[in-house]
Amino acid sequence: MSLLQNLPSYSTLFGAYASLSGTVTLLQSTVNLVPQPIRNFVWSQTQKYLLTNHSSSTSTFKIREFYGLERNLLFDAAKVYLPNLPSASLMKVDVARVRSHKNLSFALCEGEREGEREVVVEDTFRNIKVTWYLIRSQNQVKNFRENPFISSSENSYFELCFNSQNRDEVISDYLQHVLNTSASLTQKDRELRLFTYPSKYESNWTSTFLQHPASFDTIAMEPDEKQKIIDDLKLFQSSKEFYQGIGKAWKRGYLFYGPPGTGKSSLIVAIAKFLKYDVYDLDLSSIRSNSELRNVVLSISPKSVLVIEDIDCYKEVQDRSKKIGIMNNDPPLDTGKKNKGSACTLSGILNAIDGLWSGCGEERIIILTTNHKDKIDPALIRPGRIDKQIELSYLKPMAFPELASNYLRVRDGEHPLLEEIKGLLEHTEVTPASVAEELLWRRRCSVDHALGEVVNFLKRKKMEEVKEGTGTLAKSNRRKSKRRKSSQY
Template sequence: MMKDAFTQLGSVIASVMFVWAIFQQYFPYELRRSIEKYSQRLLSLVYPYMQIKFNEFTGERLMRSEAYSHIEDYLSSNTSMQAKRLKADIVRNSQSLALSMDDHEEVADEFEGVKLWWASGKNISKMQSLSFFPVTDEKRFYTLTFHKRHRDLILGQYLKHVIREGKAIKLTNRQRKLYTNSGSHWRNVLFEHPATFQTLAMDPEKKKEIIDDLVAFSKAENFYAEVGRAWKRGYLLYGPPGTGKSTMIAAMANLLGYDLYDLELTAVKDNTELRKLLIETTGKSIIVIEDIDCSVDLTAQRRNTKKKEDNEEKDPMQKLAKEETDSNNSKVTLSGLLNFVDGLWSACGGEKLIVFTTNHVEKLDPALIRKGRMDKHVEMPYCSFEAFKVLARNYLKIDSHHLFEKIHGLLEEINMTPADVAENLMPKSVHVNAETYLLSLIEALGEAKRANRMKAEEEAKEKESLGKGEEEKEKESSTTKETGTSKPVTNEATEDM
C-alpha cells in the first residue's frame, strides 16, 4: 500500500512539472502575469498573513541598510535563545561575542499580545568574472510575517520599537572611544578608564545630586525638544589640582556610556577648525576642555583688546612681534568658543555634555561660565572625611577603624587633596596592613600641619618686620617735619673779604 501511494504521488508531481513547463514555454508572458496576479489575489483571500522584506544592502550594494543592522541587533538580543542555529562573530569595536540567527532560520516574537515571525534568508546568484573560478553574490535579508489585521500596529509602533531597541543594544555593546584632536581631525583610542561614581572620593549627597542630574539629562530628549533647546548640558568642574576633576569626567562617561572627546584648544588653528571639530562629534558624547584657563588666552580677552591695539600703534616693532607670535599660536577667540558651546552649531548630533575644568575659576570670563553655557558648577574640594572613607574602602577594604576619629579631626584642620590621601593609602606590598597605612596618613597630615604652622609664623614675622620698618620710616618723617631743613650759615663779612 505504501509503495503504491508513493508511486501515485510521484506520477502526480511529474505531471504537474510537465504542465508547468509547457505553460512557461508556450503561454505568452502577459497571460502568465495575469494568471499569477489573480492567483495571488485568490490566495490572499484564504491566506491572511503579510510579509515585509528588509534587504541587507540598498542602492546596488553601495551601502548597508541601517534598518537591517538595527533589526540584526534586536534579534540577536531578543530572539537568539529561540533559534536552533546561530552565527557567532566578534564585531569590530564590540566588547563581547555577537550572536545572530543563521541563514534560513525562523524565530517568533510578541508585541502587545500580537505574535509575529522573523526569518533570515539568503539569495545566491552567480556573477560573470574574468577569473577561472565562478564568483557568487550573496544577498541576505530578513522577512517579517504577521496577520494582516495587525497591519497598523506592526507598521507603526512595532517597527519603531525594533529600531529603537536595536540602536540601544548597539550602543550598549559597542566599545567606547577616547578622541583627541590633531589639527581639525579627531584621532581615537579605546576608552578603558575604570573610574565610577562608586569609587569616586566625594561627599555621598553631592555625588547623588550629580548622578541624578546626569541620568535626568540622558532621558530628557522629549523635554528639550518641547522647550526648544539643544539637547546638551554644560558642566564646570573647578578646584585645586588633585581633587579628582579628570576622574569625575571618566566616571560620568562610564555612568552614561558616552564617548569622550578631549579637545586641545592649542592645537586648533582658528574658529573655523573649532567648528569643524564640533560637527564631527557624535551624539552620546562628552566634549572636554581641561584647564581652560591655561589653554588659550581667553581671560579678559575683550577688555585687553583695545589696550593692545594702542600699544601696537605706539611701537611698530611690538606689532611685528605680535604678528609673528600669532602665526604660530592658536587664533581661537572667546567669541568662537562661546559659539562652540551654545551657538547654532552646538545642536549638531544631540545628547552631548560639554565639560570645562579649571584650577582658577576666578580667571575665567563671566560670559563663558554663565548659566545656559555651563549649566552646573561643581566644586571639587579638598578631601573631606566622607571622601576619605570612600578611599579607605577602595584601597584598604575597610569601613571603620579606631584611627578614623583622629583622621577626622586632622582633615578638618588640614587641606589635603584626595590624590595625596590616596597616595598614603596606596598598598606598597601584597599583604595589606590597614593600620600601617592609616598611621602613614596621620603622619603626613601632621607634617602638613607643622608646615602650615611654620609658614604662618614666618608670614607673621615678615609682617611684623615690615610693620616695624614702616614705623621707623614714619618716625623719621615726623622728626624731619618737626626740625625742618636748615641751610648752613654763611659769614657775610668773610664773603666781602
C-alpha cells in the first residue's frame, strides 16, 4: 500500500511522456535532415564497432615448440619477434650479459607455476588486435629431460588469441608477418652458435656463441686445396634446385682424416663461418637408442653443420671385418683413445645420416673426423653418405707462408729463410700444430730469430726421422728400393 502512495501523480507522468515524445520527434526531424548515404555509413560503422568489441567469439591458436618430431619454426620466430614489439613493456624478460656476446641477451620468462597462463604481449596488425600468452606445464619437466621428443604437448607453447572474424587474415597475413620480421631481426644481429648434445642438465641441445677464431684466411693449408673446398661449398649452397631435380636430399657429407694436430677442428670452424651456418657437435656415446639418434638429428635446424669428431673411437662404426680378427685373438684396434660405447647401432647411424629421415632436413653439412680412416667401416664412408674425403696431413711447403703471415706478419717472398723452410718441409713430417707452437713462443723475437728456430726445429725432426727410419724421405727410399728389386727380377 505504501508503494502505491509513493507513485508520481498522473499529471507528472503525462508531462514526462509529452517531454520524451517531443525529444524523439525533434531527433527524428534532425536525423531526416542528414543525407541517406551518410546515415547508412554511420549505421554500418556502429554495427561493426559493436560486433568487434562486444563479440564473445574468440579464436585461439596453440603454437608449440615441436610439431611432431621437428621444431616449430613459428615458435622460434615468436621468441624473436615478441621482445621487439613496441608493447614489449607488458612482458617479463630474462636479461643477461655474457662475455661471449657483445650485446645484452634477452629471453622470454616462462610461467613459474604449473600451467600458468601469462599475458606476454599484445600486438596490433592492420587494426587486428591479438594477444600472446606463453605457457609451460611444469609437471612435465622431468619427462621432458628424459626425452624431449615424447610429445609436443609437454613442452613450452604460445597461445595466440584474437577475434574469430579475423581468422583468415591472421592465418594468411599476420603469421607470415611474424616469420618475416623474425628472419629480418635474426639476420641483423646474426652470430653463429655452437650446439652440443646432450646438455649438462637435460637431454636437449644447448648452445653458446661460436668463439673459435679460425677462418679460411688463417688456417694453414695449401692454397689450391683450400680453394677447392671453398668452390665445393659455393656450389653446394647454390644447388637447391639441382638436388631437388635429381631426387637427393640437399646435404653434403665430408670426412676429414689425418694425424692429430693437422687442423681438422679449425677447418670445421672455417667452413661454418664461410657458410654462416651454426655448428652442432654430437657425442654418439650419449645416445641411448637408434630412435633417439634419429630424433636428435631431426631437431637440427637447416643451414647447419653436424659434426661427429673422432668417429673411429666409437666401436659401433669400426670395420666389421677387423672385428672378426679380434675374435680370432688378433690384437685389438688401437685408436689411440678408449673405445666409446653407445646404445645405437651402425645401422641406426647410417639411417640417420643417409636414410629416409635424412631428407626431412635441408641445407646441411655433415662432417666426420678421424685419425684412423682405415679403422672405419666402409659402409659409413661410401659415396652418397660421404661425398668428399679430405686428407689433412703434415704441413706442406706452400702452407707454411700462411703460418708465417699469421704469427710473424711476414709474407711469402719477403724473407730468405722461407725458401729454406719450404725445402725442409718437402722431406720432413711435422704437423701444423707443432710448427705453430714453435712460432707461438718465438713471436716476440725478431723475424730472423723466429724463422731460424723453425729451421733448427725442422732439421732436428729430419734427423730423428732418418735415425728411426720414418718420414717421407725414408719411405721414398724404401719405395725406390722395392722398385729396383722388382726390376732385377
